[in-house]
Amino acid sequence: MTATVHTLHPGAPTPSLDPLVSLIASDMNQVNSVILARMQSEVPLIPELAGHLIAGGGKRMRPMLTLACARLLGYGGTRHHTLAATVEFIHTATLLHDDVVDGSGMRRGKRTANLIWGNPATVLVGDFLFSRSFELMVEDGSLRVLRILSGASAIIAEGEVAQLTAQRRIETDEDRYLQIIDAKTAALFAAACRIAAVVAERNEEDELALDSYGRNLGIAFQLVDDAIDYASDGTTMGKDTGDDFRDGKVTLPVILAHARGDEVQRRFWKDAIEGRRTSDADLAHAIELLEQTGAVADTLARARHYGQRAIAALGRFPDGRAKSALIEAVEFAVARAY
Amino acid sequence: MTATVHTLHPGAPTPSLDPLVSLIASDMNQVNSVILARMQSEVPLIPELAGHLIAGGGKRMRPMLTLACARLLGYGGTRHHTLAATVEFIHTATLLHDDVVDGSGMRRGKRTANLIWGNPATVLVGDFLFSRSFELMVEDGSLRVLRILSGASAIIAEGEVAQLTAQRRIETDEDRYLQIIDAKTAALFAAACRIAAVVAERNEEDELALDSYGRNLGIAFQLVDDAIDYASDGTTMGKDTGDDFRDGKVTLPVILAHARGDEVQRRFWKDAIEGRRTSDADLAHAIELLEQTGAVADTLARARHYGQRAIAALGRFPDGRAKSALIEAVEFAVARAY
Numbered sequence: 001m002t003a004t005v006h007t008l009h010p011g012a013p014t015p016s017l018d019p020l021v022s023l024i025a026s027d028m029n030q031v032n033s034v035i036l037a038r039m040q041s042e043v044p045l046i047p048e049l050a051g052h053l054i055a056g057g058g059k060r061m062r063p064m065l066t067l068a069c070a071r072l073l074g075y076g077g078t079r080h081h082t083l084a085a086t087v088e089f090i091h092t093a094t095l096l097h098d099d100v101v102d103g104s105g106m107r108r109g110k111r112t113a114n115l116i117w118g119n120p121a122t123v124l125v126g127d128f129l130f131s132r133s134f135e136l137m138v139e140d141g142s143l144r145v146l147r148i149l150s151g152a153s154a155i156i157a158e159g160e161v162a163q164l165t166a167q168r169r170i171e172t173d174e175d176r177y178l179q180i181i182d183a184k185t186a187a188l189f190a191a192a193c194r195i196a197a198v199v200a201e202r203n204e205e206d207e208l209a210l211d212s213y214g215r216n217l218g219i220a221f222q223l224v225d226d227a228i229d230y231a232s233d234g235t236t237m238g239k240d241t242g243d244d245f246r247d248g249k250v251t252l253p254v255i256l257a258h259a260r261g262d263e264v265q266r267r268f269w270k271d272a273i274e275g276r277r278t279s280d281a282d283l284a285h286a287i288e289l290l291e292q293t294g295a296v297a298d299t300l301a302r303a304r305h306y307g308q309r310a311i312a313a314l315g316r317f318p319d320g321r322a323k324s325a326l327i328e329a330v331e332f333a334v335a336r337a338y
Numbered sequence: 339m340t341a342t343v344h345t346l347h348p349g350a351p352t353p354s355l356d357p358l359v360s361l362i363a364s365d366m367n368q369v370n371s372v373i374l375a376r377m378q379s380e381v382p383l384i385p386e387l388a389g390h391l392i393a394g395g396g397k398r399m400r401p402m403l404t405l406a407c408a409r410l411l412g413y414g415g416t417r418h419h420t421l422a423a424t425v426e427f428i429h430t431a432t433l434l435h436d437d438v439v440d441g442s443g444m445r446r447g448k449r450t451a452n453l454i455w456g457n458p459a460t461v462l463v464g465d466f467l468f469s470r471s472f473e474l475m476v477e478d479g480s481l482r483v484l485r486i487l488s489g490a491s492a493i494i495a496e497g498e499v500a501q502l503t504a505q506r507r508i509e510t511d512e513d514r515y516l517q518i519i520d521a522k523t524a525a526l527f528a529a530a531c532r533i534a535a536v537v538a539e540r541n542e543e544d545e546l547a548l549d550s551y552g553r554n555l556g557i558a559f560q561l562v563d564d565a566i567d568y569a570s571d572g573t574t575m576g577k578d579t580g581d582d583f584r585d586g587k588v589t590l591p592v593i594l595a596h597a598r599g600d601e602v603q604r605r606f607w608k609d610a611i612e613g614r615r616t617s618d619a620d621l622a623h624a625i626e627l628l629e630q631t632g633a634v635a636d637t638l639a640r641a642r643h644y645g646q647r648a649i650a651a652l653g654r655f656p657d658g659r660a661k662s663a664l665i666e667a668v669e670f671a672v673a674r675a676y
């Protein structure tokens with residue numbers, strides 16, 4: 001498989017996260033200070049384990065969104081630094097628990113915390129970060145922000161359980177799958193953007209527009225991630241290719257390929273998702289079927305659809321550097337695959 | 339070992355939780371309604387798994403304390419129903435995660451959720467309950483309550499990690515152990531009591547007095563639990579006797595017996611805690627040493643000390659049915675052993 005770039009605007013230069021990163025670079029230094037200061041504890045294992053993941057080269061996508069949305073709205077205060085750190089703590093807590101749940105071995109190109117420190121410590125440090133995130137929100141003092149983020153947290157957990165329930169069930173359909181990623185991934189993207197409107201004291205329409213931007217971006221992001229899991233190059237994003245396949249996760253590429261397959265192919269997908277075909281040869285065959293049936297291409301087409309909706313949601317906000325960076329972030333998200 | 343009752347007032351009738359239970363019986367019905375309504379989800383596994391533990395015959399000690407303290411202060415509203423449910427959700431979430439961390443098989447005389455549904459579902463449903471507890475607090479709308487409970491949650495998680503770090507380390511001393519149980523157990527007892535003063539709009543002295551009552555009761559409670567783990571009768575509290583022993587948990591009985599032992603005994607404790615002596619015969623020998631060195635008796639004496647401090651903290655509040663019930667709850671807590 002070769003590296004094809006799928007942009008929303010064919011012919012345009014390859015989109016990048018750089019404009020977003022440089023837009024909020026000095027804000028992000030503040031956020032990093034908050035993160036470092038507030039992941040400390042008298043119990044040394046906590047900063048050690050949390051730091052492994054937090055310092056471990058993530059893109060800080062969600063806090064970047066909080067900062068950039070605040071910039072879009074011309075917010076001039078400092079509350080978004082604390083709240084962006086809060087969002088990153090929630091995200092980190094869910095990643096730690098995800099790794100325990102999936103029994104993952106690699107994330108962002110590094111060994112996962114559960115592999116190094118074991119499941120018990122990983123579960124408990126996740127709990128600590130989650131509690132700490134609420135402490136930070138309470139320090140900020142906005143009940144509206146608390147409502148948005150506590151609601152998102154409950155929805156994320158619900159989505160994770162729903163995903164677990166759908167695991168190894170080839171009957172999972174596209175609607176169900178979209179509900180799951182809306183909850184487990186898009187809800188936090190949406191909340192990260194929406195809280196910027198709260199700190200900037202904007203009206204509910206602005207809140208909902210940023211919620212929609214974040215939610216659609218989050219769905220696009222997850223769809224592309226799910227496609228990347230079947231990329232033939234195992235180094236992409238530091239994740240192991242085929243993790244979802246081996247875990248029996250029913251993602252959109254699989255749903256589409258299964259729906260379009262003949263009887264023999266559908267039997268293959270059922271066997272694979274139920275855990276009876278997990279060899280490297282099976283994975284290679286799965287990748288072949290995904291290509292053959294256009295399932296990967298169509299997953300990426302769906303991602304572009306949600307990307308377009310994300311960009312449309314920004315329509316009400318003034319043009320400028322922040323808006324351009326947020327738009328290019330969407331284009332980057334959908335262009336990552338392969 | 340025979341059933342000896344250790345009361346704060348020798349000669350008095352055996353203390354019971356009944357006065358506390360009947361004091362808040364109608365309030366507790368309201369709390370149970372909130373709990374049942376708010377553990378629901380469109381994802382059926384969530385109420386199924388959560389309900390197994392929540393309906394599973396726990397004493398609801400912490401929400402009872404919130405309700406009884408509110409009664410002590412003459413509070414006449416309904417906010418304490420929501421907040422007591424919140425406290426129970428936090429507690430349930432930590433129990434679910436504890437069972438995963440310890441790999442426990444039995445709790446309250448039933449198979450644990452992780453044994454029935456597996457670790458992944460148990461971790462995630464714990465996360466859901468924890469998030470839901472914050473949603474409930476946000477609905478209540480008091481930033482002061484949010485501060486108390488989010489702070490307690492972070493301290494609990496810190497205490498759990500500290501306990502994990504101390505596990506299998508015979509060097510853990512009494513001070514360190516007390517710090518750990520103050521965090522992992524007493525912090526939530528303290529918060530459960532303290533928030534009653536917030537909803538009753540009392541001053542900080544009243545808040546701190548109830549905090550002290552709950553904290554000291556919590557420590558007493560945990561000390562007695564740790565002694566019970568070495569009771570010879572495996573049916574006590576539905577917990578398996580010797581769980582702590584086999585998990586290499588350094589609790590006060592062990593700390594005292596180790597400190598008082600001769601060289602051979604200290605070698606035994608080191609081997610046991612480091613996991614090289616975990617047979618039934620080893621456990622029987624451990625129980626013998628605990629008796630011989632007076633370690634169990636002194637653990638219970640420590641529990642009575644904290645119990646007395648809990649009762650003293652109630653001094654500022656008016657005598658009456660609520661105060662008597664709260665005092666008897668302390669006497670019950672320290673009299674449970676053996």
